[in-house]
Amino acid sequence: MARVIRSERRLGRPPDTDSLATRQRILDVARREFAVHGYEVATNRRIATRVGITTAAVYHYFPSKADLYVEVLVDAEATVATRFAHVVSTSSSLSDRLARVLDESHVMNSEDPSLAQLLAAFRIDERRHPDVAALVAGRHRPVATFFTGIVDDAIAAGEIPASARRSTLALVTILLVGLSDAMSDDLRTHRLGVEAAKAFLAPR
DSSP states (O other): OOOOOOOSSOOSSOTTHHHHHHHHHHHHHHHHHHHHHHHHHOOHHHHHHHHTSOHHHHHHHOSSHHHHHHHHHHHHHHHHHHHHHHHTTTOOSHHHHHHHHHHHHHHHHHHOTHHHHHHHHHHHHHHHOHHHHHHHHTSOOHHHHHHHHHHHHHHHTTSSOGGGHHHHHHHHHHHHHHHHHHHTTOHHHHHHHHHHHHHHHSOO
């Protein structure tokens, strides 16, 4: 009988794959928990139960609830900024970019309301919890970077003067953030708000 030689090397996924998948699953579940309940009410125990792991396993990936919350925020912002960047990649004017971003925000609200809900909840939570605000202070904020980028591109293209940079950035932020904060729970009203904002931004 031929001898069967067994390799010592394990077949299948790389060793880190399960760990990365679990970490992302924690972030996804935690985003929905924090979005619905806020930082104070959401617990690592409930998040762990919904993921299907122990609470200790959550702390293996994230040292504290505050650390988890900040990582959830940055992960959500990265998702939003990536989607925004994709839809404006073939657009050259600021008004068209903003219109496309508004449309995409509506699509994202339809697909996963927890993204907008989390970002809205964070603006309250950071004022109530200094430990969270302190952790966020030194982190890269993808959405803010995206907003700054499209405004700076408009200045470079001569669409707006450099002197209007700060005020334009404030307007863009208030328009996009405020629309999601105020109307993300009501898709019909959100759509109406998006269309009204696009009409206002359209070149005359």
